[in-house]
Amino acid sequence: MPFDLDRFLADCSDAAEAGHPRALREVVARAVADPEALMARLGEPQRAGVTKLLHRPGLTVLNLAWGPGMTIMPHNHRMEAVIGLYSGREDNIYWRRIETEDGPRIEAAGAKSLGARECVPMGRDIIHSVTNPLNKLTGAIHVYLGDFFAAERSEWEPETLTEQPYDVVKNVGLFEAANRRLAQA
Known part of the structure; x- marks a missing residue:
């Protein structure tokens, strides 16, 4: 059965408006249960990057491709989210705040x-870092219950693990660096 992007986005919207994160997880789980159908509609990932599928104040839906070996430092979202993979692998490390x-x-x-x-x-309140451990692109659907692009977020410096403001430019650069490595491979 073909993947119906409009129906998927409508279902995400309904779950978000109803305030049901569990229902949102079920929507995303159904979508990634058939990776071939999803990729037939969205395309197989060709480059590392982020594609907006839906973006409004209470809901952001992204099609995200992690580059081979790509790592994003610890960061938070400050909103509930559901992550579903349709190709590859994503390794998450979850972090907690401590006083030293x-x-x-x-x-x-x-x-x-x-x-x-x-x-x-x-x-x-989750803080996590993400690594694609594979030598190929990883494709994922990320659904956020909020405006992912307007939220004030934090990231943690990888060596000292100290908090700092999330740097959008630096993180976009990580995707571009992954694309340069991919082109050289």
């Missing part, structure tokens, strides 16, 4: 590896 003699930091608190057809909800 040198001030606030984060420390690893768990991990979850996702593959195609898998889906995970993320609470509004």
